[in-house]
Amino acid sequence: METYGIEKLGIINPKAVYRNLTPAQLTEAAVIRGEGKLSNTGALVIKTGKYTGRSPKDKFIVDTPAVHDEIAWGNVNVPIEKDKFDSIKAKVVAYLQNREIFLFDGMAGADPVCTRKFRIVNELASQNLFIHDLLIRPTKEQLADYGEPDFTIIAAPGFKCIPEVDGVHSEAAILVDYEQKMVVICGTQYSGEIKKSVFSVMNFLMPREGVLPMHCSANMDPETKETAVFFGLSGTGKTTLSADPNRKLIGDDEHGWSDRGVFNFEGGCYAKCIDLTEENEPEIYHSIKFGSLVENVVMDDETREFDFADGSLTENTRVGYPIEYIDNAQIPGVGGIPKVVIFLTADAFGVLPPISRLDENAAMYHFVTGFTSKLAGTERGITEPQPTFSTLFGEPFMPMNPSVYANMLGERIKKYNTKVYLVNTGWTGGPYGVGNRMKLKYTRAMVTAALSGAFNDVEYKHDKIFNVDIPQTCPEVPSEIMNPRDTWEDKSAYDEQAKKLAGMFQDNFAKKYPDMPKNIADAGPKA
Numbered sequence: 001m002e003t004y005g006i007e008k009l010g011i012i013n014p015k016a017v018y019r020n021l022t023p024a025q026l027t028e029a030a031v032i033r034g035e036g037k038l039s040n041t042g043a044l045v046i047k048t049g050k051y052t053g054r055s056p057k058d059k060f061i062v063d064t065p066a067v068h069d070e071i072a073w074g075n076v077n078v079p080i081e082k083d084k085f086d087s088i089k090a091k092v093v094a095y096l097q098n099r100e101i102f103l104f105d106g107m108a109g110a111d112p113v114c115t116r117k118f119r120i121v122n123e124l125a126s127q128n129l130f131i132h133d134l135l136i137r138p139t140k141e142q143l144a145d146y147g148e149p150d151f152t153i154i155a156a157p158g159f160k161c162i163p164e165v166d167g168v169h170s171e172a173a174i175l176v177d178y179e180q181k182m183v184v185i186c187g188t189q190y191s192g193e194i195k196k197s198v199f200s201v202m203n204f205l206m207p208r209e210g211v212l213p214m215h216c217s218a219n220m221d222p223e224t225k226e227t228a229v230f231f232g233l234s235g236t237g238k239t240t241l242s243a244d245p246n247r248k249l250i251g252d253d254e255h256g257w258s259d260r261g262v263f264n265f266e267g268g269c270y271a272k273c274i275d276l277t278e279e280n281e282p283e284i285y286h287s288i289k290f291g292s293l294v295e296n297v298v299m300d301d302e303t304r305e306f307d308f309a310d311g312s313l314t315e316n317t318r319v320g321y322p323i324e325y326i327d328n329a330q331i332p333g334v335g336g337i338p339k340v341v342i343f344l345t346a347d348a349f350g351v352l353p354p355i356s357r358l359d360e361n362a363a364m365y366h367f368v369t370g371f372t373s374k375l376a377g378t379e380r381g382i383t384e385p386q387p388t389f390s391t392l393f394g395e396p397f398m399p400m401n402p403s404v405y406a407n408m409l410g411e412r413i414k415k416y417n418t419k420v421y422l423v424n425t426g427w428t429g430g431p432y433g434v435g436n437r438m439k440l441k442y443t444r445a446m447v448t449a450a451l452s453g454a455f456n457d458v459e460y461k462h463d464k465i466f467n468v469d470i471p472q473t474c475p476e477v478p479s480e481i482m483n484p485r486d487t488w489e490d491k492s493a494y495d496e497q498a499k500k501l502a503g504m505f506q507d508n509f510a511k512k513y514p515d516m517p518k519n520i521a522d523a524g525p526k527a
């Protein structure tokens, strides 16, 4: 039996080993194995069980001398001893004995100079389909000459840790060993853990190549190739806003910025499905078809129609699909130097302007601050919006000191004179519960205006509390909504809430960045 070298990982006596099966084969295998069902559009639909979002508290990095000084240890990058990693890995590979193993030998990094080979070893056919959809798929020739991977990820959701024995926090664990070039994921079937593990690894590898890794989506003008990137934490709109029928989609989540331009790490997208409608998000809606992998969307057992409004399994319902499923995808996922950078934030307090322009210092301030409200679902335990400050709009995925990444962004926006906007895709007219989420069509219109240069010669108003410049008009957007204070009935309640949020910005900055240059510290909100 061909085993494709998996015994090197300690996986012996497999029942069968399949390498790079096609989406049709994987969909079929998953259905036969009872992992999921087909939807009326042909998508494979699965339930992931207890874990329906990422589990940041269960993530660990192996602390070895070779990487010790490069990792920013703390609450996000939590150390674990090598022998604990080795022991869990040994149990996981033993668990995989006598099972069917699904391998995907693929790549991350669309820029050939930066491409890294990732071998994913899956217990489940459905997760293998997911990662087949999400990463860069090798051609037949590339697969024949694949050789050794640069990194290996073993995903065995059926193996549950015993915290007291294994020295982890729960039955789930996501363990990265940079020295052995290996990730072990067990106890959780949320596929987002696999793609974000690839991201974390790239975020460790890319800076030494002079590449800034970014938690952002990217798209470009089909004619001018002018490129824009959209940074943002989960739920802020990276995937939704980058799928724009008038622009080429480079990618929805993970990119690098080199001297040559922006490039996607991935080859597919992972979109939220909650309340999805064909009218609001046609590109994503039509991507839910044969070959895609749907997680935790409720479906009628007989008609196999989706109920996108049903959040009973989780608010974080998802679909993974190859980027080709978006009509105007840019393949390979390579664009130019960004002319516009957008920081997406979902402010559940409803006080940040829907769009504002940031100067160089304010851009640095907001990049290291990374404010948003965590929305329900993507992380375990979050059920209502909760304000959070996540450095670089992606703290959970950044193994190194934030200054490594922040300095690279600072150099780039200076060098290329990149314009930076802060866009609030969250609430307006009042806080969560009182006001409403910003209308998607207005956010889209504001993003379009920012990308087209329509904000270059409009009137701006300086917002004293948030210390940003707010354009006063935008095509296709009622001017009343440009200044959030105007959207609140109770102005003093607005002032109070705005000052409260400004104070939270200041406290966070003072605590995390006491040594930042004054020009950057001064560019933040003023309570």
Ligand SMILES: Nc1ncnc2c1ncn2[C@@H]1O[C@H](COP(=O)(O)OP(=O)(O)O)[C@@H](O)[C@H]1O
Binding pocket: 232, 233, 234, 235, 236, 237, 238, 239, 240, 241, 252, 270, 271, 272, 273, 274, 281, 425, 426, 437, 438, 439, 440, 441, 443
């Ligand atoms: N004004 C808005 N801008 C962006 N997204 C919005 C807006 N209003 C509602 N949404 C919804 O918020 C979610 C944004 O999620 P998504 O684009 O997947 O974020 P990310 O990729 O950053 O995690 C989608 O479900 C989208 O339909």
Ligand SMILES: C=C(OP(=O)(O)O)C(=O)O
Binding pocket: 053, 054, 192, 193, 196, 232, 233, 234, 235, 238, 239, 253, 270, 378
């Ligand atoms: C997949 C994820 O990314 P995002 O929500 O940013 O799309 C996640 O955070 O689990």
Ligand SMILES: [Mn+2]
Binding pocket: 238, 239, 240, 252, 253, 270, 271, 272
């Ligand atoms: Mn996304």
